[in-house]
Amino acid sequence: MNKDNTLQTILAQAATHRETEVMQHQINIDNYRLAIIEIDNNYAGNADMAEFRTRLEDLLHSSIVEQTKEAIMLKVIKLQLCTS
Numbered sequence: 898m899n900k901d902n903t904l905q906t907i908l909a910q911a912a913t914h915r916e917t918e919v920m921q922h923q924i925n926i927d928n929y930r931l932a933i934i935e936i937d938n939n940y941a942g943n944a945d946m947a948e949f950r951t952r953l954e955d956l957l958h959s960s961i962v963e964q965t966k967e968a969i970m971l972k973v974i975k976l977q978l979c980t981s
Contacts, residue, residue, distance in 0.1 A: 905978065905981065908977050908981065909978065912975060915974060918964075918967040919967045922964035925956070926961060926964065929953045929954075929956050929960065930957065932953050933950055933953050933954065933957070936953070
């Protein structure tokens with residue numbers, strides 16, 4: 898296997914990995930949003946769930962940020978695949 902083929906293989910594997918990461922973050926984002934709605938609708942007076950809701954908001958924010966980072970890396974990997 899030559900250097901170009903090795904690079905293509907590694908980049909393709911990296912792209913697949915990043916695509917999976919983006920999808921996993923989306924699953925978490927969707928779950929956090931739905932859990933926040935569930936708490937708002939059914940546990941509004943529960944102090945413990947209010948604390949949990951705050952934690953979910955933090956997790957939602959960090960997941961959105963991390964998903965954006967993964968999407969950026971996926972984009973640059975795909976650019977490298979097209980140019981190498």
